[in-house]
Amino acid sequence: MGHFFMIKSNKIVEEHIVTRVENPSPGNYFITFQAPVDLPEIKPGNFAEIQVPDAPDVFLRRPFSFLDVDYEKRLVSFYIKVIGKGTKKLAALKVGDKTNLIYPLGNAYKIAEPNSKVLVVGGGSGIAPFILLGKAFRQNNIEATFLIGGRSKADVLLTKELEAFGKVLSTTEDGSMGEKGMVTHHSVFKPNNFTFDKVYTCGPDPMMKAVGDLATNAGIPCEASLENMMACGFGICLCCVTPTHEGNKRVCLEGPVFNVNYLKWHN
Numbered sequence: 001m002g003h004f005f006m007i008k009s010n011k012i013v014e015e016h017i018v019t020r021v022e023n024p025s026p027g028n029y030f031i032t033f034q035a036p037v038d039l040p041e042i043k044p045g046n047f048a049e050i051q052v053p054d055a056p057d058v059f060l061r062r063p064f065s066f067l068d069v070d071y072e073k074r075l076v077s078f079y080i081k082v083i084g085k086g087t088k089k090l091a092a093l094k095v096g097d098k099t100n101l102i103y104p105l106g107n108a109y110k111i112a113e114p115n116s117k118v119l120v121v122g123g124g125s126g127i128a129p130f131i132l133l134g135k136a137f138r139q140n141n142i143e144a145t146f147l148i149g150g151r152s153k154a155d156v157l158l159t160k161e162l163e164a165f166g167k168v169l170s171t172t173e174d175g176s177m178g179e180k181g182m183v184t185h186h187s188v189f190k191p192n193n194f195t196f197d198k199v200y201t202c203g204p205d206p207m208m209k210a211v212g213d214l215a216t217n218a219g220i221p222c223e224a225s226l227e228n229m230m231a232c233g234f235g236i237c238l239c240c241v242t243p244t245h246e247g248n249k250r251v252c253l254e255g256p257v258f259n260v261n262y263l264k265w266h267n
């Protein structure tokens with residue numbers, strides 16, 4: 001009970017209405033909700049716990065990074081990739097449907113120094129926080145390169161939107177878009193090209209580990225946003241912990257964004 005009021009005091013816990021649903025490729029959805037109240041500040045990397053409506057077999061809320069925010073219209077949008085029961089139900093939401101959201105949760109990416117040069121690497125649903133990151137880069141005059149990896153062209157989303165914030169590169173395993181192969185084999189990682197002040201990554205763990213290694217070996221600081229499975233989403237249940245050099249940390253509270261050298265999975 002105490003925890004509930006603690007959350008209520010500085011977080012939004014409100015029913016939101018669906019205002020837009022897009023389905024850019026099979027299994028991938030962009031869903032926009034309108035909040036009934038003014039939005040709090042939402043930073044790149046923050047996430048929301050979204051209740052899955054009309055799904056008695058999906059008891060727990062599901063965590064999703066913010067894709068975009070419109071403070072004036074009180075709109076928050078999310079990229080939802082269908083992988084199981086909860087995401088399938090959320091993907092079936094229609095304009096006018098309602099569900100309850102809690103946010104903003106978690107920490108945020110630290111924005112690099114103004115006028116610096118950064119690389120942002122993502123795959124799968126990990127690309128969701130990149131629009132808000134791009135907006136923060138633009139505000140700080142940061143030169144950004146986004147590298148998006150996927151199995152094929154249909155998995156490489158948001159390239160048009162990200163072009164507003166920097167250069168966009170891609171890889172696909174079947175060669176249908178960008179360079180053929182895994183994201184970490186892209187030519188941007190060749191020593192002469194890999195000259196960035198900071199690297200950001202979000203996506204499947206093996207990809208983030210590989211990106212973290214490449215950055216660390218090149219002496220470039222790197223932040224990764226983990227997508228561990230979660231239950232409560234605000235630090236109580238401990239089901240999301242990740243081992244770090246300072247003990248186990250809750251990805252939902254001390255994360256989801258960590259410096260890769262802080263994470264034990266990195267070594």
Ligand SMILES: Cc1cc2nc3c(=O)[nH]c(=O)nc-3n(C[C@H](O)[C@H](O)[C@H](O)COP(=O)(O)OP(=O)(O)OC[C@H]3O[C@@H](n4cnc5c(N)ncnc54)[C@H](O)[C@@H]3O)c2cc1C
Pocket residue numbers: 047058062063064065066078079080081082083084085086087088106125126128129226227228229230256
């Ligand atoms: C901080 C954070 C931000 C996230 N942001 C996004 C986002 O922007 N867009 C998006 O599409 N997804 C995002 N995710 C992942 C998303 O929360 C899960 O895909 C979702 O909870 C799965 O729910 P489900 O009911 O569909 O799957 P379930 O039915 O619960 O699970 C289906 C299968 O997927 C596995 N699984 C479930 N969750 C995860 C996970 N997090 N990592 C690895 N395997 C998992 C299960 O073990 C099971 O095998 C994020 C996760 C976190 C922690």
Ligand code: FES
Pocket residue numbers: 229230231232233234235236237238239240241250251252253
């Ligand atoms: S999800 Fe409960 S502590 Fe992180």
